[in-house]
Amino acid sequence: MNLDIAAARRGPAHPSQAFLPTKRSSWGPVGVLGIICLALIVVSPSDYMFRIATQVMVYSALAMGLNVVVGLAGLLDLGFIAFFGVGAYGYALLASDLHGIHISFWLMLPVGMLLAALLGILVGLPALRTHGDYLAIVTLGFGEIVSVLLVNLDRPVNITNGPQGVLGIDLPSVAGFQIGADDVFFGGFGLTTTMQFFMLTALYCLGVMFACLRLRNARVGRAWRAMRESEAAANACGISVVRAKLSAFVFGAAVAGGAGVITAAWYGSVFPDSFLFSESIKVLAMVVLGGIGSVWGAIAGALVLVLMPELLREFDQYRLLIFGLVLVLAMRLRPQGLLGSRSPGASRRRLPAWLASRRKGVR
Amino acid sequence: MKRSTTADGRVAEDLGEHGTVHEARGVGQEAGVLSAEGLVKRFGGLVAVDGVGLTVPRRAVVGVIGPNGAGKTTLLNLLSGALQADSGTILLDGSDITSANAARRAGAGLRRTFQNIRLFPGMTVIENVVVGMHVQTRGWLTGGILGGRRVWAAEAAALQTAYDVLEEMGLADQAGALAGSLSYGRQRRLEIARALASAPRVLLLDEPAAGLNSAEKRQAADMIAGLPERYDLSVVLVEHDMDLVSRTCSSVSVIDYGRPLSDGPPAQVLRDQRVIDAYLGTAVTTV
Numbered sequence: 001m002n003l004d005i006a007a008a009r010r011g012p013a014h015p016s017q018a019f020l021p022t023k024r025s026s027w028g029p030v031g032v033l034g035i036i037c038l039a040l041i042v043v044s045p046s047d048y049m050f051r052i053a054t055q056v057m058v059y060s061a062l063a064m065g066l067n068v069v070v071g072l073a074g075l076l077d078l079g080f081i082a083f084f085g086v087g088a089y090g091y092a093l094l095a096s097d098l099h100g101i102h103i104s105f106w107l108m109l110p111v112g113m114l115l116a117a118l119l120g121i122l123v124g125l126p127a128l129r130t131h132g133d134y135l136a137i138v139t140l141g142f143g144e145i146v147s148v149l150l151v152n153l154d155r156p157v158n159i160t161n162g163p164q165g166v167l168g169i170d171l172p173s174v175a176g177f178q179i180g181a182d183d184v185f186f187g188g189f190g191l192t193t194t195m196q197f198f199m200l201t202a203l204y205c206l207g208v209m210f211a212c213l214r215l216r217n218a219r220v221g222r223a224w225r226a227m228r229e230s231e232a233a234a235n236a237c238g239i240s241v242v243r244a245k246l247s248a249f250v251f252g253a254a255v256a257g258g259a260g261v262i263t264a265a266w267y268g269s270v271f272p273d274s275f276l277f278s279e280s281i282k283v284l285a286m287v288v289l290g291g292i293g294s295v296w297g298a299i300a301g302a303l304v305l306v307l308m309p310e311l312l313r314e315f316d317q318y319r320l321l322i323f324g325l326v327l328v329l330a331m332r333l334r335p336q337g338l339l340g341s342r343s344p345g346a347s348r349r350r351l352p353a354w355l356a357s358r359r360k361g362v363r
Numbered sequence: 364m365k366r367s368t369t370a371d372g373r374v375a376e377d378l379g380e381h382g383t384v385h386e387a388r389g390v391g392q393e394a395g396v397l398s399a400e401g402l403v404k405r406f407g408g409l410v411a412v413d414g415v416g417l418t419v420p421r422r423a424v425v426g427v428i429g430p431n432g433a434g435k436t437t438l439l440n441l442l443s444g445a446l447q448a449d450s451g452t453i454l455l456d457g458s459d460i461t462s463a464n465a466a467r468r469a470g471a472g473l474r475r476t477f478q479n480i481r482l483f484p485g486m487t488v489i490e491n492v493v494v495g496m497h498v499q500t501r502g503w504l505t506g507g508i509l510g511g512r513r514v515w516a517a518e519a520a521a522l523q524t525a526y527d528v529l530e531e532m533g534l535a536d537q538a539g540a541l542a543g544s545l546s547y548g549r550q551r552r553l554e555i556a557r558a559l560a561s562a563p564r565v566l567l568l569d570e571p572a573a574g575l576n577s578a579e580k581r582q583a584a585d586m587i588a589g590l591p592e593r594y595d596l597s598v599v600l601v602e603h604d605m606d607l608v609s610r611t612c613s614s615v616s617v618i619d620y621g622r623p624l625s626d627g628p629p630a631q632v633l634r635d636q637r638v639i640d641a642y643l644g645t646a647v648t649t650v
Contacts, residue, residue: 017522214508219506233483235444238467
């Protein structure tokens, strides 16, 4: 039983090795995205393009995090953006003049993830004992609580600065160099402040992608997918369903928390209305549009949903109408999502079946 | 008894073992790998299981039969932990697992299959089996992201065991296919393979022959009868099919209206007038 991979490689190959998801399989896709990001930096289009690209990276990270919760573990979380808000506000409050505290960005990045994760446990423990639609309602309520708190925690003691938000958030710095403070030039090649933030965000996004790809085929990812397909059978296989659900929830929360910290640093300001229910829905739409359960799908969903409103700017007031129409058509014509997973081991269930199974609750 | 010639004479062997079962019961229930005492389960006013006990000796196949609605599946759910008993105790290998949940019991080596097959249809066949080996694999969130020798070694070992079990069950040719795409009979076998790969102490089978044709049923009977020897485990078989029960089981417990009615070797139980009255009727003469 105590088999070593290296030893197994040396000996005659066991037929089971054809099904071994190798360690390297997660590096490939991460490398592809990394090369795309690098190419973008080399080509260096306008600052406007980089702002959009950075947004795509932030939303990709969020969508990949939510994809673990919704796509792999099958938990409909409608309050996901609250964890993003906790990360963003965590950094804003602890690294600005509002409270006179200036904690390092690099410390706050893990701390923000941890804060969001802790909140995830706090909400998850009671919420995950509910199923299907009920879980959706509980997470919806939680999301609302967080956004209301952000607006109202300026009285009696000013904590969040209320609807005015927090301005003048610190920039991250590496060895004395402040990211996003000034454009830098190496000979003829320039890195604008936006490009610097793009690099930071892209690195985070790549890290999240790597984690998601690894987890998908790891023991915990199998447990999540098994649980989504049949809770009773997962239980009968020795999987603690509550623990599996909680870890999916917490992982998603941590990813969102980290994205929040980075976004707060990038914008230099946070406002409570950036973390409304509609944002949760937007991220969920990215996951569903891209293809539930697919990592590339989440990225594609983020790309489309960030780009489309920009491309549709010339339609002016009809913009949102067309945007909505395109979404409806996309789901009608491709219910499994743009990149609906076709790889072995992935769910081939289509959206209507998936929604129907949600409606039925425990299965 | 023509039966003794089937399944490589295994039935005769099992019947021989049964003598020790009775002796063991006289001494105490320690001898059973799995033993349950005085199990009660109420659903509102209905008492679905009312004071049922069961002793499963090592490497035995024990049958649980009874008319529709007798509480067979409820009993199996109580044993597997899918339902918690209102009273009674359950011992696995001498340790009290009465308050343990289904996942714990599965981890302790008490595995089950379902009457209506419950696979993970969107996962591959081999993945289904590896999920069944959840307890044997390592790593969770950090282990899953970072990996490490220990994690990968356990993964590779689990995958190998899973493949070997699939091969023995004749499913290896479809190891990479989605479980949902398998034929009905193969899905039944996969569910058993999933439970077997984790090297359980006791396997609870809930109507494993339901929906199989007669050839497949004979095949299933041979397979089930061979499980204890091959995998060093005990089997509790909840079944409707009398032929399958008498081919495989060393002892049979009959329950009716949630109460224990009769138990003993299949041949004796099937002749028991109370059992005939309760549900077998004239079937005994045809067996």
